Amino acid sequence: xxxxxxxxxxxxxxxxxxxxxxxxxxxxxxxxxxxxxxxxxxxxxxxxxxxxxxxxxxxxxxxxxxxxxxxxxxxxxxxxxxxxxxxxxxxxxxxxxxxxxxxxxxxxxxxxxxxxxxxxxxxxxxxxxxxxxxxxxxxxxxxxxxxxxxxxxxxxxxxxxxxxxxxxxxxxxxxxxxxxxxxxxxxxxxxxxxxxxxxxxxxxxxxxxxxxxxxxxxxxxxxxx
Numbered sequence: 001x002x003x004x005x006x007x008x009x010x011x012x013x014x015x016x017x018x019x020x021x022x023x024x025x026x027x028x029x030x031x032x033x034x035x036x037x038x039x040x041x042x043x044x045x046x047x048x049x050x051x052x053x054x055x056x057x058x059x060x061x062x063x064x065x066x067x068x069x070x071x072x073x074x075x076x077x078x079x080x081x082x083x084x085x086x087x088x089x090x091x092x093x094x095x096x097x098x099x100x101x102x103x104x105x106x107x108x109x110x111x112x113x114x115x116x117x118x119x120x121x122x123x124x125x126x127x128x129x130x131x132x133x134x135x136x137x138x139x140x141x142x143x144x145x146x147x148x149x150x151x152x153x154x155x156x157x158x159x160x161x162x163x164x165x166x167x168x169x170x171x172x173x174x175x176x177x178x179x180x181x182x183x184x185x186x187x188x189x190x191x192x193x194x195x196x197x198x199x200x201x202x203x204x205x206x207x208x209x210x211x212x213x214x215x216x217x218x219x220x221x222x223x224x225x
Contacts, residue, residue: 003210004035004165005123005130008158009116010206011044012075015051015059022207023052029210035127040164043157050154066153073147077140078113088113119162120206134166142168 007026010019027048030036036044051059066073074080078088078095095112104121106112118137122130134141145159 002033002035002123002127002130003029004033005119006206006210007033008161009119009123010210011047011051011158012116012119012155013206015056015063017056018207020052020056022210023048025210035165036161037164040157040161043160047154047157066148066151066155073144075115076111076113077115077118077137080140080143116206131166134162135168138163138166138168141166 007029010022010026013019027045030041030044067075071079078091081088092112095118096106099106099112099117099121102121102124104124106117110117112118118133122133125133141159141162145156145163148156148159
């Protein structure tokens with residue numbers, strides 16, 4: 001069980017004030033857990049700095065432009081390989097069943113293949129199992145890292161860290177589905193920013209657990225003094 005997966009899940013969530021306030025704890029977890037190497041942490045610090053210092057509405061607009069209004073960067077992983085086919089539906093049913101067996105309760109508006117949710121599940125599993133879970137999706141993660149790097153997005157650091165944890169830093173990117181003109185279709189959708197616009201995923205739950213983990217760690221340190 002590792003809080004690093006929760007930290008990375010939180011970093012992939014829609015930016016909110018709660019996330020900004022948790023950045024110091026997230027940085028401490030990435031260092032203390034030791035799962036993310038020094039090189040990958042160095043690639044993550046620019047993202048942590050952006051989330052801590054940039055204007056919140058600009059952060060939200062940037063996030064939506066990357067992950068919500070561009071299907072080529074969607075965080076719903078199976079969409080990249082199955083599109084809207086029935087294969088994706090069955091894959092999500094299987095993944096939801098895996099979560100249920102592992103004791104993770106999903107909310108009604110969560111999709112099983114949403115990467116932050118998968119990382120939250122990984123945080124509850126033994127490390128070897130969590131790494132295998134990441135290895136299974138490594139080609140998709142590698143492709144998303146490549147696309148984000150091409151856009152010079154600091155979010156690419158998260159995907160590089162996930163590949164390193166999985167032991168697949170050199171994984172060849174998958175040939176992802178390229179939905180014809182889908183991004184153009186979405187471009188006209190109205191977008192609202194602010195707390196009320198936050199997607200209904202598990203980010204609040206994840207951030208609360210991160211803070212609790214850091215409180216427990218600090219209490220343990222105090223008890224050993």
